[in-house]
Amino acid sequence: MAPERAVAPSVVVVTPPRGWAALNLRDLWAHRDLVYFLAWRDVKVRYAQASIGVAWAVLQPLLMMVVFTVFLGRLAKVPSDGIPYPVFAFSGLLPWTYFSNATGTATESLVSSSNLVSKVYFPRLAIPLAALLSWLPDLLVATGMLIMMMLAYGLMPAWTTVLLPVFALYALLAASSVSVWLSALNVAYRDVRYAVPFLIQLWLFATPVVYPASLVPGRFRALFGLNPMAGVVEGFRWGLLGRGHPPWALMGVSAAVALVLLVGGLYHFRRVEHGFADVI
Amino acid sequence: MSSEALHSAIRVEGLGKQYRLGASTGGRASYGSLREDLLRSVRRRERAPEVDRTFWALRNVSFAIQPGERVGIIGRNGAGKSTLLKLLARITAPTEGRAELRGRVGSLLEVGTGFHAELSGRDNILLSGAILGMRRSEIQAKTDEIVEFAGVEAFLDTPVKRYSSGMYLRLAFAVAAHLEPDILLVDEVLAVGDADFQKKCLGRMEDIGESGRTVVFVSHSMPSVLRLCERVILLDRGGLVADGNAQEVLRTYLDSGLGSAAERHWETPELAPGDEVARLRSVRVRDDRGVVTEELDIRRPVSLELEYWHMRDDEDLRPSANLHVTNEDGVVLFATSDFNNHRWRETRRTPGVVRATCHIPGNFLAEGRFFVLAAISTYNPTRVHALEADAVSFHVVDRSTGDGVRGEYANAWPGVVRPMLDWSIIEPKPIPLSGADRQLG
Numbered sequence: 042m043a044p045e046r047a048v049a050p051s052v053v054v055v056t057p058p059r060g061w062a063a064l065n066l067r068d069l070w071a072h073r074d075l076v077y078f079l080a081w082r083d084v085k086v087r088y089a090q091a092s093i094g095v096a097w098a099v100l101q102p103l104l105m106m107v108v109f110t111v112f113l114g115r116l117a118k119v120p121s122d123g124i125p126y127p128v129f130a131f132s133g134l135l136p137w138t139y140f141s142n143a144t145g146t147a148t149e150s151l152v153s154s155s156n157l158v159s160k161v162y163f164p165r166l167a168i169p170l171a172a173l174l175s176w177l178p179d180l181l182v183a184t185g186m187l188i189m190m191m192l193a194y195g196l197m198p199a200w201t202t203v204l205l206p207v208f209a210l211y212a213l214l215a216a217s218s219v220s221v222w223l224s225a226l227n228v229a230y231r232d233v234r235y236a237v238p239f240l241i242q243l244w245l246f247a248t249p250v251v252y253p254a255s256l257v258p259g260r261f262r263a264l265f266g267l268n269p270m271a272g273v274v275e276g277f278r279w280g281l282l283g284r285g286h287p288p289w290a291l292m293g294v295s296a297a298v299a300l301v302l303l304v305g306g307l308y309h310f311r312r313v314e315h316g317f318a319d320v321i
Numbered sequence: 322m323s324s325e326a327l328h329s330a331i332r333v334e335g336l337g338k339q340y341r342l343g344a345s346t347g348g349r350a351s352y353g354s355l356r357e358d359l360l361r362s363v364r365r366r367e368r369a370p371e372v373d374r375t376f377w378a379l380r381n382v383s384f385a386i387q388p389g390e391r392v393g394i395i396g397r398n399g400a401g402k403s404t405l406l407k408l409l410a411r412i413t414a415p416t417e418g419r420a421e422l423r424g425r426v427g428s429l430l431e432v433g434t435g436f437h438a439e440l441s442g443r444d445n446i447l448l449s450g451a452i453l454g455m456r457r458s459e460i461q462a463k464t465d466e467i468v469e470f471a472g473v474e475a476f477l478d479t480p481v482k483r484y485s486s487g488m489y490l491r492l493a494f495a496v497a498a499h500l501e502p503d504i505l506l507v508d509e510v511l512a513v514g515d516a517d518f519q520k521k522c523l524g525r526m527e528d529i530g531e532s533g534r535t536v537v538f539v540s541h542s543m544p545s546v547l548r549l550c551e552r553v554i555l556l557d558r559g560g561l562v563a564d565g566n567a568q569e570v571l572r573t574y575l576d577s578g579l580g581s582a583a584e585r586h587w588e589t590p591e592l593a594p595g596d597e598v599a600r601l602r603s604v605r606v607r608d609d610r611g612v613v614t615e616e617l618d619i620r621r622p623v624s625l626e627l628e629y630w631h632m633r634d635d636e637d638l639r640p641s642a643n644l645h646v647t648n649e650d651g652v653v654l655f656a657t658s659d660f661n662n663h664r665w666r667e668t669r670r671t672p673g674v675v676r677a678t679c680h681i682p683g684n685f686l687a688e689g690r691f692f693v694l695a696a697i698s699t700y701n702p703t704r705v706h707a708l709e710a711d712a713v714s715f716h717v718v719d720r721s722t723g724d725g726v727r728g729e730y731a732n733a734w735p736g737v738v739r740p741m742l743d744w745s746i747i748e749p750k751p752i753p754l755s756g757a758d759r760q761l762g
Contacts, residue, residue, distance in 0.1 A: 051423075051424070051425070052421055052422070052423050053411065053421070053422040053423075053426055054419065054420070054421050055336075055408055055409065055411060055414070055415060055419060055420040055421070055422070056414075056415065056418075056419045056420075057414060057415050057416055057417055057418075058414050074451050074455075074456055074457040075451045075452060075454075077451075077457070078447055078448050078451040078452075078457075079448075079451075079452075081448075082437055082440065082444075082448050085439075085440060085444065086437060086439045086440065089439040089440075089480075090439065156431075156434070156435075157434065157435055157452060158412075159412065160412065160430040160431050160434045161410070161412065161428060161430065161434050161435070161452055161453065161454075162410050162411040162412050162426075162428065163452070163454070315413065315414035316413070316414070318407065318412045318413040319340065319413055
């Protein structure tokens with residue numbers, strides 16, 4: 042019944058891997074249904090037996106916002122570019138929470154799917170990619186919460202809020218750039234799984250989540266952009282709140298760094314993926 | 322290159338796969354820690370490179386399979402069957418050689434690949450279908466058919482973790498059975514499930530073969546291979562030993578043990594299947610005169626003899642010898658254990674070579690070929706120490722001439738066993754026949 046069979050059958054060639062191979066993203070595209078179902082499974086399973094379900098998507102950044110508001114906003118009086126500190130922190134914590142959750146699960150994703158990797162063929166990239174996508178609905182839900190919070194503070198969302206999907210993609214890009222490396226490395230070196238949570242914790246403070254980028258002296262600002270998440274967080278905040286100048290330079294540098302990391306990571310992934318089933 | 326070779330469904334040329342042996346993982350490549358790899362690379366620079374402990378799981382294997390052929394791949398444990406299948410399924414990459422597969426490839430290396438316990442039956446159909454390579458539209462179109470095949474209509478929205486293991490397996494296989502690939506690669510999946518369902522699965526696979534698709538089937542189960550495949554490839558220690566007509570290759574396979582299919586013998590415990598508690602030493606089929614033989618008279622008793630090394634003195638572990646006897650259709654006739662001997666059951670086990678013999682009476686088995694699975698296990702706590710499927714096989718021949726179960730009857734006699742049973746008969750008392758009866762008669 043499959044219409045594919047009407048055309049000349051495709052030929053699959055199995056040969057030893059030789060050094061650097063082409064990315065073959067077409068194969069990944071052919072498996073897009075699989076990516077979709079894996080992501081859908083992750084979302085569904087995540088809240089399957091949780092009594093408050095999807096509220097977890099909001100609760101995590103919300104509680105962190107409360108903590109930071111008390112300690113940094115009230116006690117340490119960290120500036121927040123003229124935005125009420127809770128809104129400021131929450132708007133930064135949303136893309137950050139996405140990044141930290143997505144990167145964490147994507148890093149572990151291949152190892153926790155070892156039964157799939159060792160039993161069936163598909164482009165291995167589908168697994169971390171699905172893990173990254175599976176956190177986007179959470180980001181969406183939490184953003185809804187942010188908008189309500191802004192309205193409560195008398196702040197109107199900026200027109201650029203309609204660009205939210207673009208900012209989400211930008212966050213996805215940053216998370217992918219790191220996860221493609223970490224997920225592949227974690228298959229061979231289980232050290233990665235211990236290092237990553239710690240790394241992400243530190244990373245939070247290298248990113249303008251709970252303090253504004255304007256706090257960083259101008260001459261270090263470009264250097265700051267080397268952190269792919271710096272541009273994401275500042276961009277997301279600007280997109281929703283519309284305060285100040287759009288952080289083009291920061292976003293540009295961050296996006297460029299993320300792209301370079303991603304492409305390098307994809308080639309690395311491709312180089313090692315044929316061995317996953319043997320070592321996982 | 323002949324035109325025939327051009328149109329092979331699968332063409333394999335000099336395929337080989339080398340594994341690096343991990344220090345602790347025995348047989349599998351190991352994953353390391355970053356530190357170990359760094360140390361290794363430093364050491365390499367400092368001294369002569371260490372000799373890698375590697376082995377070839379598969380080497381120099383070549384064959385071609387035509388579209389529509391159903392080919393079985395057999396061999397003992399470690400022969401390279403699963404490696405070959407994994408290479409063809411692109412799960413792992415070869416070290417040398419190449420393989421070409423024409424058409425859509427579906428692989429079925431385990432039942433329930435990608436099933437998630439928390440998801441409902443319906444959701445798992447979607448997920449598992451996608452993982453096995455079906456398109457979303459295809460799965461949706463076949464969901465009803467799959468549900469019906471599995472017979473789980475009533476539980477479709479129940480998480481599969483609440484399924485009985487039988488239901489779980491049926492649903493899992495049903496999804497896989499509705500794949501419509503040009504080439505289907507199957508590994509051992511039929512080793513599970515009840516006999517009826519196995520039959521259904523085999524039937525489904527036969528349909529697949531008949532509809533022009535190519536099936537490559539790896540199995541320990543000789544009966545299923547015989548039923549399903551007209552051609553068999555025999556692997557041994559990573560190489561191709563025989564390739565051809567199923568019956569002939571099976572013959573070679575059964576003879577590849579030690580001279581006879583009726584005897585398997587392992588020289589040392591290191592070579593034998595088993596763990597640190599017990600290892601198989603030999604399995605033999607003997608006739609009533611004690612001769613090791615493969616062909617047995619249906620009227621005479623058969624002895625199945627199992628020897629094993631019991632290596633650990635442990636009060637809690639009481640290894641028992643077990644035998645399963647299976648016929649050509651894959652039906653397990655019976656399973657039996659040495660604890661049926663009550664005196665032995667109470668005996669404290671001490672290390673050494675144990676010989677346990679099971680006596681099957683004459684006039685009990687049916688005609689045909691039987692396969693014997695030999696295992697050593699402790700029942701409480703449950704622990705399987707050693708297991709060898711198809712350890713030996715034998716052939717029962719009915720040469721009875723009126724003195725057997727079927728008496729003078731010469732045609733096929735039904736039944737998976739052919740026991741000589743006691744009958745009690747009340748003989749007719751002479752009835753005085755009346756005149757009226759006589760007239761009727």
